[in-house]
Amino acid sequence: MLFAASAPPLLTELAIMLVAGTLIALVSARIGVVPIVGFLAAGAVIGPGGIGVISDIDLVNQSADIGVMLLLFTLGIEFSLERVRQLASLVLIGGASQVGLTTGIVTAIVVAFGVEWRTAVFTGLLVSLSSTAIVLKVLAARRATTSPTGNMSIALLIFQDLAIVAMVLAVPLLGGQTTGSANALFAFGKAAGIVIAVIVAARTLMPALLRYVSRFQSHEVFLLAILAICFGTAYVTSLLDVSISLGAFLAGLMVSESRVAARALGEVMPLQILFSATFFVSIGMLFDVGYLARNLPLVIGLAAGVVVIKLFATAAAGFLLRQPRAVVASGAVVLAQVGEFSFVLERAGEEAGLVPAGLANGTDAFIAVTVLLMALSPFGIRWGETLAARLETSSDDQPARRSPVTVGDSGDAAEHEPLQDHAVVNGFGPRARRIVSALELAHIPYTIVSIDPEAQRWGVSTGRRVLSGDVSRQFIADRAGLRDARIVLAVDSPPSAVEQFARIAREHNPEVKVLAWAADPADAADLERDGLVDHVVAERQAALDALIAHALGHFELPEPATEAVTHAVLHAEAEQSEEEDA
Known part of the structure; x- marks a missing residue:
């Protein structure tokens, strides 16, 4: 064995992941590719489908689950209840139409191939989500988060990231684990009760608690308090049979109502980056290079189909929002991939007995398509910017009008x-x-x-x-x-x-x-x-x-x-x- 026998198993797995992820991420940064692509590549190299140096994927997945929690926690802090309220019309109209169209088109296509409708709907939900992490990273690097394209893209992503909560709750119903309308209403009613409790706590208890903690001006105490809120809320929701991801997101919303929300985000961000890197490496580890080699035409065909469907659905949502053609075109390209939260949904579907598209190796196909599109996404976004520039110069489109409330606006x-x-x-x-x-x-x-x-x-x-x-x-x-x-x-x-x-x-x-x-x-x-x-x-x-x-x-x-x-x-x-x- 190359590794010390006395080393804890998790330490060995994490050490391999971090070293491999760092090295490949450095190469990715050197050639101008976002680090997330490097993390995916690192996972593919060290995982079972690559050289296989990671032996216990379950330990890695536990770390990845923490990454998902922290990702959703920071997402909740950035949203804030006020921001969600301000963006309601823009997010709901554009996001609902984009997610609804994507889900409906995919469902219809999958059903046409003789697949049971519940599995088809589950597949449509998987495809409807785009990568918040990749899109925001690329837009921020190009200082385009407040551009017209950035505004539309982030508005649709906000809806998708909120919709994942409802999707995770709906998966057991699609899998037949919750039978009867009474049980379904009870499940959603329980979730609604948790959300109401969180809103009340966010408006009353949380600001006072964080003000008290911040009075000590101690980084250690403040960080521990923030993490206690995140993990504690997630644990409580798990006791109520509600997703820990939902609990983490709601914890973030509670913190977002405090004046120290930005400080909380700054303190947690290094941990979020660490565990999110673990999450993306773990996704890459699921990628089976052998499966891709054996089924290359199928994977390419499915990936092309996903791109076409998402281009159409996003463009339709953009036109519904009355955006200029250049913004619609570039925004459609920006969101033409499958996102990281689709893996959260896929795991929930696996527990409920649902397989993407009903294929014999549906999970392998889903992972291959998703990782491929994630890896190509940064290049697609750059191509979308070029396309938008050409449309602006060749059409009579006026500069995009900002909505009454722009994505990213806040009271602060x-x-x-x-x-x-x-x-x-x-x-x-x-x-x-x-x-x-x-x-x-x-x-x-x-x-x-x-x-x-x-x-x-x-x-x-x-x-x-x-x-x-x-x-x-x-x-x-x-x-x-x-x-x-x-x-x-x-x-x-x-x-x-x-x-x-x-x-x-x-x-x-x-x-x-x-x-x-x-x-x-x-x-x-x-x-x-x-x-x-x-x-x-x-x-x-x-x-x-x-x-x-x-x-x-x-x-x-x-x-x-x-x-x-x-x-x-x-x-x-x-x-x-x-x-x-x-």
Whole structure:
């Protein structure tokens, strides 16, 4: 044996998966392919259909189940009850028509080949879902999530990801495990009761609980609390014979109603990435290269059929939403694959005795088609962009009209509106508030990042942009727009925290200017010595003047305007001090 006999079985399997997944993902990134494709390829190589170095797939599947839970948990946090409500018309009309058409067409075709209708409906549901992970990853990399194509695609994906909950509940009915209308109504009634309980908890209990936890400003306590909510809710739903995936999604919705939702997402995202990678590797391990070689014409034919059906259904939904032809065409290509949640549904169907399309090797065919389309999807999305550009130049289509509520809109602008050439203020304190006042007077866009719950309350009460979280988390750094910022400021932090923040800012944006404040001139000299910080203000009496002048100077504000803004901020501060003294 190559591996130590004393190593726990799960450690051996995970070590192989992570090493293989990392190596192949690196190759994928080098050639410009999204890492998910690399994970799928890694699974195919090390799985039973490849060189077979993984012996216990059940252990891998247990880790993959955690990946699905965390994927749905983060999905629930990003949705939020308010966002679901705002997008109701766009999501329901477009999503329902796309999923309904796809399911109906596939069902009709499968039934025409003599397959029992329940199996045909199950097959249609599998095909109706697209890959949220791949689509969002590719759109985000191309900064197209808020483009017209991105808006339509994400709206349909939202419906699909919500629909998976109902689909998982419906699978036992299709498999005949729940007989009688009374039992069916009881199953859905139980699920509805759980959803209502979650909504009540999200509106009442959860915000107060997370505010209390965040008061300690401890990353460890906060992360453990978030994971306890996720796994605890999933466990409770499992006790009620409801999917743990639904429980995880509902837990995310509960967290989404708190002001610290973005921070929660940032804390959980590294774990989600890890276990989601395990999930995609486990999917690749199910891929049987031998089956593909023996049934290549069948797999290619089925894949082509899926693409044609989804192109038609998505295009029909796009026209129903009155989108321009270019947006309809590119959006249809974006969603022309089968998604990761289809594997969740397929597993539920397997437990209920349902086989895709009723084929003798239906599961193998489904896996082969899905993995093939997932691998080709990033290339298809790029081709769709080219097609859209040609249609825009060759037609009289006007730029796509944004819906009254755009995908990605939220009540918290700091979390969703992309900024460029702006200021990022790290931390919450008196100097940060004065800097923000100066930026506002000068009409300079900014984002405040802080884990202090007082910052959230202050932001809500004053209407300021405040992003709850730690900028060291990749997700929070992306939300804050560090990559596109012109200047970043750490003016209420100790020198050690300033140095860490400066290193993070430089990693994301080597050209960004870093401005800090230090009480001790010696500390200021230390921070500037290594070049991490461009300028440190250490003048005790004129510190605020200098901070404002340096901050506005990086935005090329004329000197008279800078002096006027500085005077206004200092005057307001003086008035506030007098009121407090009185």
